[in-house]
C-alpha cells in the first residue's frame with residue numbers, strides 16, 4: 001500500500017513526501033520522496049525529531065502487523081498497531097499546535113473490526129453497515145477498532161478537561177479495508193491472503209492449496225482502487241465528511257468462485273483446498289460483505305474494478321508480465 005500511495009501522491013499533488021519505514025524504499029519509488037527515513041514508529045525520540053524537523057499537513061499511517069501475524073504475537077501487535085498509532089496521533093497534535101491549524105490523519109482500518117459468533121449469524125447478516133457487529137474476535141481487530149476510537153477522541157475530545165481552549169487539532173479519517181489484491185506484492189501475515197496467494201502462485205505456475213473452505217466469503221478490492229479511495233477521501237472537503245470511518249468494497253466472491261475465475265485465465269492451474277481451521281474461524285468471524293453507501297454519499301466513492309475487470313484489465317496482465325516474461 002505504501003508503494004502505491006507514494007506513487008499516487010507524487011503523481012497527483014506533487015507534494016513533499018517524508019517516508020518513514022523499517023526497510024529502505026524500493027528503487028522504483030525512492031525518487032518520489034523528498035526524505036527517506038529508516039526507523040521505527042515506536043522510537044519516540046525519532047518521532048520527536050521528525051516533529052522538530054518537519055511541518056506535516058497530512059500524516060498517512062500505514063504500519064501494522066496483520067491479523068494472522070498478530071495472533072502469533074498479540075503483545076507485539078498491540079505495541080505496533082496501537083502504540084505506533086498513539087505515537088503518530090501525538091505527533092499530529094504537536095504539529096497542529098506549532099502550526100496553529102488542524103493536521104489531516106489517515107488511518108487504514110479493516111473489516112476485522114467486525115465479529116460474528118459463527119457462520120449462521122454471518123450469513124444471516126449479509127452486507128453490514130459501519131455501526132453494527134463491531135465485536136472483533138482477533139487481536140488485530142481489537143487494535144483497529146480501538147485505534148478508530150482513539151482517532152475519534154484525538155479529533156473531537158482531546159484533553160477536554162485541559163485549560164487550553166478546545167480546538168480541532170486533527171482531521172482524522174479512516175477506511176475499513178476488505179481484503180486487498182495487488183499484482184505487485186503478496187501480503188504477509190494476513191488472513192485474507194488466500195486470494196492474493198492463490199493468484200500469485202498460479203501466475204508463477206505453482207500449485208496452490210487454499211487454507212479456507214470453498215464457500216468462504218469476504219469482500220475484496222484491488223490495490224489501485226484501495227489507493228484511489230485513500231486519495232479521494234483525503235482530498236474531500238471537510239464539510240462533506242459526516243463520519244470518521246467508512247466501509248469500502250468492490251467484489252465479494254467465495255473462494256470457490258475466485259478459483260473458477262482464475263481457471264478462466266490459467267486453465268492448467270492446480271488449485272486445491274487444505275483448510276487451516278483456526279484461520280478459517282477468523283475469516284468466518286468477518287462479514288460476507290460490507291455496505292459502503294456512506295462512502296458513496298459523502299465522497300462519491302466508486303471502485304474502478306469489479307472482479308471481471310480487476311482480473312482482465314489489471315491483475316492478469318501485470319502478473320503475466322511479472323512472472324511469465
Ligand code: AKB
Nearest residue numbers: 066067110190191192
Ligand atoms: C488481514 O487479513 O489481516 C488484512 C485485513 C483483512 O485487514 N488483509
